[in-house]
Amino acid sequence: MEFTVQQIADLLQGTIEGDNLVGVRTLAKIEEAQEGALAFLSNSKYEPFLYTTNASAVIVSNKLELKKPVSAALIRVEDPYTSFSVLLQHYQHALIASKTGVEEPCFMGSSSQIGKGHYRGAFSYIGNHCKIGQNVRIFPQVYIGDNVEIGDNTTIFAGVKLYANTKVGSNCTIHAGAVLGSDGFGWAPQPDGSYKAVPQIGNVVLEDDISIGANTTIDCATMGSTIIRRGSKIDNLVQIAHNVEVGSDTVIASQTGISGSTKIGNQCVIAGQVGIVGHITIADKTTVGAQSGVSKSVKASGTIIQGSPAFDYKQNLRAMTVFRKLPELQRDLEFIKQKQRD
Incomplete structure (x- = not known):
């Protein structure tokens, strides 16, 4: 199955930056994606992959400010993680629905x-x-x-x-x-x-x-x-x-x-x-x-x-903090008791 970026954006009620007619036929992680794949970016620590990914399209936040040019088409949404989850649900449903x-x-x-x-x-x-x-x-x-x-x-x-x-x-x-x-x-x-x-x-x-x-x-x-x-x-x-x-x-x-x-x-x-x-x-x-x-x-x-x-x-x-200190507290107690005996 292949869909255009425009079709995906319509499903997610997102806006497009880039080629809205590029085809997408699979889903992938942003760091592993190849041509024809759709990825998403929700965690800022993965942002560097946005500028090097081979994905054809990436779902990103409306609030993301680009630091470099991006070759992939971008689909901007309110919550990239939730939007990607919606796509996974539709994809899974399509696979299951094919069974009749x-x-x-x-x-x-x-x-x-x-x-x-x-x-x-x-x-x-x-x-x-x-x-x-x-x-x-x-x-x-x-x-x-x-x-x-x-x-x-x-x-x-x-x-x-x-x-x-x-x-x-x-x-x-x-x-x-x-x-x-x-x-x-x-x-x-x-x-x-x-x-x-x-x-x-x-x-x-x-x-x-x-x-x-x-x-x-x-x-x-x-x-x-x-x-x-x-x-x-x-x-x-x-x-x-x-x-x-x-x-x-x-x-x-x-x-x-x-x-x-x-x-x-x-x-x-x-x-x-x-x-x-x-x-x-x-x-x-x-x-x-x-x-x-x-x-x-x-x-x-x-x-x-x-x-x-x-x-x-x-x-x-708090109790676990005390528990971790028990060996030290026991050592201190033994020291005090020894002092008292002396």
């Missing part, structure tokens, strides 16, 4: 429905009584259990498993290997020291505009639903337990684990390798730093916490 039709072998059960413009990859399986919307892309080796519902324009990449009764909204992306609806970790201890399984009969519900990362697992509820609210983005290798509720527009980074029945608020940021205990509530707009262990509820909106156990971010930094 039904590859064989694949299977769809009785009474299941699927909308127009869909794609079903080879060895995909759709159970009975499923309702699947329009323009849904189901890649090879996807398993969709009975009574699953999937909204319009959702993409489900290879090897995803959606257990029975899972509900997925519109405009969602579920990346390879994710599992939604597997049993929650419910085991009742017995007098003899063994454990008896507690049946998990609920489901998983994803609202609209959600992204689920590769190999992430979201357990079904014991009863009711495990819910991910609209617009949330969940990274690879995240574990979300039964009856958890994740609020809208919350982001959760890789290797985080959230225990059962915990409620995460709206617009929260959960960094990598965070562990959150069960049956607590995290307030809206909470930020949890990487490798933190959250053991109690966070009640105030906008709180920033860090550490294990996690507490106020600034207090944690």
Whole structure:
């Protein structure tokens, strides 16, 4: 696919300096770009590459003042990084949208429905009584259990498993290997020291505009639903337990684990390798730093916490400063005690 600089500028609502008819057929980093590529500049430390790049066009800020002549056509926008992200989304969508039709072998059960413009990859399986919307892309080796519902324009990449009764909204992306609806970790201890399984009969519900990362697992509820609210983005290798509720527009980074029945608020940021205990509530707009262990509820909106156990971010930094000085403080203490003995 090839586009002119003018077409790209129209999409981004930008202004052009240079040849508006030059063709662009690929995207690249500004330091690596060759003829026919479109790059972007958002970080000032990469500005020297602007004057040497072989890119045919570069997206730059409206505020950038050139220090030297530039051979590439410039597309000036308010925020180059966001604009380039928009282009990447369009490019990715174009690649996915090129997948249409039904590859064989694949299977769809009785009474299941699927909308127009869909794609079903080879060895995909759709159970009975499923309702699947329009323009849904189901890649090879996807398993969709009975009574699953999937909204319009959702993409489900290879090897995803959606257990029975899972509900997925519109405009969602579920990346390879994710599992939604597997049993929650419910085991009742017995007098003899063994454990008896507690049946998990609920489901998983994803609202609209959600992204689920590769190999992430979201357990079904014991009863009711495990819910991910609209617009949330969940990274690879995240574990979300039964009856958890994740609020809208919350982001959760890789290797985080959230225990059962915990409620995460709206617009929260959960960094990598965070562990959150069960049956607590995290307030809206909470930020949890990487490798933190959250053991109690966070009640105030906008709180920033860090550490294990996690507490106020600034207090944690001060505590870590003291911690690093402990060997020196111990040496001073031993010196004082020796003085007293003398």
